Amino acid sequence: MKQLMTTAMAAALLAGCSTTADDFSQLQYEAGAVIDSGEFGNATMNNVMVQSAQEDYRVNLARRFASEIDSTVTFAFNSSQLDADARQILTRQADWIRQFPEVRFRVYGHTDLVGSQAYNRRLGLRRAQAVVAFLTSQGIDRSRLEAVASFGETQPLIATNDRERRNRRTVTEVSGFVASEPMVLEGKYAEVIYREYVASAIRVTAIEGGSTGE
Numbered sequence: 001m002k003q004l005m006t007t008a009m010a011a012a013l014l015a016g017c018s019t020t021a022d023d024f025s026q027l028q029y030e031a032g033a034v035i036d037s038g039e040f041g042n043a044t045m046n047n048v049m050v051q052s053a054q055e056d057y058r059v060n061l062a063r064r065f066a067s068e069i070d071s072t073v074t075f076a077f078n079s080s081q082l083d084a085d086a087r088q089i090l091t092r093q094a095d096w097i098r099q100f101p102e103v104r105f106r107v108y109g110h111t112d113l114v115g116s117q118a119y120n121r122r123l124g125l126r127r128a129q130a131v132v133a134f135l136t137s138q139g140i141d142r143s144r145l146e147a148v149a150s151f152g153e154t155q156p157l158i159a160t161n162d163r164e165r166r167n168r169r170t171v172t173e174v175s176g177f178v179a180s181e182p183m184v185l186e187g188k189y190a191e192v193i194y195r196e197y198v199a200s201a202i203r204v205t206a207i208e209g210g211s212t213g214e
Contacts, residue, residue: 061103062174069096073131075168077114080126082134090131093172094138106146106175107131112167113153113160124150124170131170146175 065071071093073086082090097105109124109131128147136142156167 058174058176061100065096065172065174069093071172072169074165075127075170076165077112077163077168078123080123080130082130087134090134091138094135094140097135097140097144098138101141101144102177103174104144104146104176105135106149106173107135108171108173109147109150109152110155110167110169110171111153112162112164113156114163115153117152117154121150121152124152127168127170131172135172 069092070089073082073089075081075086076083097103107128109126109128111120111124111127113120115123125147128150132142132145132147135145153167156164157169158164158166160167
């Protein structure tokens with residue numbers, strides 16, 4: 001009786017765990033291949049991209065610039081003149097830009113919705129050019145600055161047909177890297193992207209009447 005029960009149980013287990021040739025196909029590949037949906041190894045792939053892809057560096061710098069510096073200045077109605085507030089903001093922009101001589105920037109000019117689109121495009125471009133001129137006066141190489149794009153009245157921050165100062169603005173953004181150094185960041189991510197952090201690691205000893213670094 002006991003033998004019959006054992007035989008019956010074995011038969012049941014075999015019936016529930018029948019195998020086919022497909023069950024062994026995974027043995028032809030590396031472990032985990034049968035559940036790989038194409039995402040395995042992405043962490044390594046992303047690390048390689050961060051070390052070699054210029055676009056990733058540009059995006060990282062653009063986000064950092066926008067988070068650390070006010071990238072926008074505004075203008076009076078029908079004007080491309082920089083007021084005192086705009087000059088203060090642009091001075092801070094210049095200080096930030098000066099840290100990264102490898103990087104190029106683009107200035108976009110905007111207007112409000114008053115006036116014709118053609119006129120507003122020209123006005124937006126004049127505003128962008130005024131910002132570039134000021135940044136250049138602060139020691140930024142002109143070849144690193146572009147004022148070629150004007151969105152005119154087509155991208156308002158505030159949806160209104162009336163005069164709106166917040167729409168009359170320029171926006172400074174990271175656009176890329178200097179053409180003469182297309183791979184300037186290769187192997188130097190920390191040195192360039194986090195330059196001030198590297199500098200902060202240099203111990204400076206204050207001495208009466210001056211200071212020395214080591």
